[in-house]
Amino acid sequence: MAPLLSKLAGIILPIDYYDTHLNSQRKVINEELAKKNFRFLEEKLCDIWQRDQSYERNVRATYVDTYIDIFDNDDISWQ
Template sequence: MLSSIFGDFNLDALFVVTNAPGRSAYNRVERRMAPSSHELAGLIWPYEHYGSHLDSYGKTVDKDLEKKNFEYAGTTLASVWKSLKVDSYDVDAEYIAPKEDDSDDAQILINDWYCKHVRESQYLLQILKCSFKDCCGQTRSSLRSLLPNGFLPPSIKLQQTQNGLKVSQVNSEDGKYLNLFARLGGGGLKKLILA
């Protein structure tokens, strides 16, 4: 869906950011999902509504029946979510069947595009135009004057030690995150961190 928004609006870049661990109370998406999670708590429906599509080892033996069962689950989920209101707005949900394109060539093209245009981590999704006009067309912003390769560099948390700067442990309270311009500094910083 985000890639279609990216293409439909001819964006140069799309950044989707979430809050880090311990800050989920400030995460708008998680707060919006709370009502839907509440409605799903305790809801159980069989994965084989129309019959079992699995063998005794749990492997799919009937793909058509599997798709039919999956559609039933998706339709049921949509009907539960349709009954909700989020921030006083009605929720519109519907099951949309997956497209029937099993072409290996199509999948290779999708994977190739994804590798060139998307960077994804737990807290940040980046989609952006490449520099080839034949692929993505003309860029409309000056994003690459600030970010030469277009993508935001990863967040790095450093702490000062007696031996200089070092990368903080993931759950450590020590250290500070570098600002964007320090992270764009590149080469010298990499040598310092790797030492």
């Protein structure tokens, strides 16, 4: 992750691209808008990471709209 994170140095991404989803105490007041803004940020991060190579290999970054818990999979054996 370090090579990917180093590419973000100095980059400022807006948390309210579509509109603000926080109140003056920085609490979420609009959950749907928060999700929409967060998705925008995730897609921008994917765009940034895909523009460069890591260890001379292309980086494939894709926004995934569904949460998958990799530790909650009966098909994985931890031996």
